[in-house]
Amino acid sequence: MAAVAARYDRFAQVGAEVLAISTDSVYAHKVFAEVSPSARKVQYPLLSDRNQEISRVYGVLDEETGAAYRATFIINPQGRIEYYCVYPREVGRNVDEIIRVIQAIQYAAATGEGVPAQWHPGQPGIRRDFERAGTI
Template sequence: MAAVAAHYRDFLRLGAYPLAISTDSVYSHKVFAEVSPSAATVQYPLLSDRSGAIGRSYGVWDPKTGAFYRSTFIIDPLGRVRYYSVYPREVGRSVEEILRTLAGIQYGELTGEGAPAGWQPGMPGLKRDFSKAGTI
């Protein structure tokens, strides 16, 4: 969460509003907010889903642990999931890649072009030309 919190303004600049959801209770969240130095940097909602209903709805519920798999979703204003990633427990998420993906989605909507691998905001995109599909 702290990594997302460090980039909170970057998300807002892109018109995105992060939130975190966990199976921890609101009481755990309260203790976290009171004792963790990193909690002071979290400026977005931290939701409690004790029943796991949200995690089940998004397919990230781990019945063995009774918790969510660490995952990220980008949901557009129409409620469509535009991107998701489920991370292995051993691997942390890359907030920079999430921001790049969000910017790429927005770039594509604005220009009709694709954001190729390694694309960064400000770089040109790829024109979609399906007439060349299947030709090498």
Template sequence: MAISTDSIYSHKIFTQTSPSGKKINYPLLSDRTQEVSKRYGILNEKGGFAYRATFVIDPEGNIQAFLVNPQPVGRNIAEIIRIIQGLQFNRKTGLGVPAGWNPGDPGIKMGWAYVGKY
């Protein structure tokens, strides 16, 4: 899902008029009270906006990863997907994934005994 401090009316217009907005097939939630943004620590209270942030939350409700982009920098969706795939790989195999890992690549054993070995 996506959450922004924009109104539901802004979301409606965005999904009806923007070429990228028309492709959205997940819920858009409005955080007009800015309560969600405050709780996740991504609200710029002076500017009255939320930073571009991504939270990867597991099925148990635990935050597994979060990325906060500077205001002028967009998200890298490919990296967000890679993080999710790496977490799923870890749950399935118990192995970690090194930098640059992609699905199909081997994982690595984790723990102090393996530090510096890869």
């Protein structure tokens, strides 16, 4: 959450809405916001999934501990999940990569082109030409 909060302006620049969802209670969120300098930077909704319903539906609930795994979901304006990543507990998010994926999804939607690995805005996409498939 801290990494996302620190780069929230970049998410806003690409038109993304950010939500954080935690299995912690709203009271734990309140205490966290009061004592953590990084939590004070959060400018987006932090939702409590105390009943674990959201985490279970999205398939990220660790049933043994009752806590959700750290995960990122990119959902398009039509409500379809375009991308998701579930991180091992020991691994933090790569916020720059999440933003790059959002930009790539937006580029593909606007142009109909795919994007290659390591693509960044301003670089060309890949034109889909199914008639040439298997000829190269």
